[in-house]
Amino acid sequence: MLSRRNLFVGAAAVSAASVSRVALAAIPEAVQQTSPDTAPPLIPNSGRPYNPVVTLNGWTCPWRMKDGVKEFHLVAEPVVREMAPGFKAHLWGYNGQSPGPTIEVVEGDRVRIYVTNRLPEHTSVHWHGQRLPNGMDGVSGLTQPSIKPGQTFVYEFVARGPAPSCTTRMPTR
Numbered sequence: 001m002l003s004r005r006n007l008f009v010g011a012a013a014v015s016a017a018s019v020s021r022v023a024l025a026a027i028p029e030a031v032q033q034t035s036p037d038t039a040p041p042l043i044p045n046s047g048r049p050y051n052p053v054v055t056l057n058g059w060t061c062p063w064r065m066k067d068g069v070k071e072f073h074l075v076a077e078p079v080v081r082e083m084a085p086g087f088k089a090h091l092w093g094y095n096g097q098s099p100g101p102t103i104e105v106v107e108g109d110r111v112r113i114y115v116t117n118r119l120p121e122h123t124s125v126h127w128h129g130q131r132l133p134n135g136m137d138g139v140s141g142l143t144q145p146s147i148k149p150g151q152t153f154v155y156e157f158v159a160r161g162p163a164p165s166c167t168t169r170m171p172t173r
Helices: 004-017 021-025
Strands: 064-066 069-084 087-094 110-117 152-158
Parallel strands (some): 069 110
């Protein structure tokens, strides 16, 4: 059933997914990682202070501050990863690696994440553990339209504490 509310939410999601050519020119550069080796953490030169983490067998996604917003750029794409000497796996990842980079934010940061889809399928990003606006939750067809191949979607939200767990505990005897 189509209501005014559903129409408004759908229109807002479609407008958020549409990134004009002018806006695409302003997207931060998507930094690629060519090695699965552990990379040293980034030392922030702006934004809220925090102690960077070391991501084992990974790296931290570079970001820039723009008008008080911490901006990241993820590119979803096919990658080849050597899992063991001579054993290569064809995977989907971000910015040249699978798993993709660690996105580091501090509670209270305003975050903007550009996600460009270079996969042969539609995609989205679901931000596990984050409390965010429904339209930024990354569930294709439910809370946002899918990101089609070749398109960019902009996720924007304020980083909050972790969402309450939805885990059900079974009683013990």
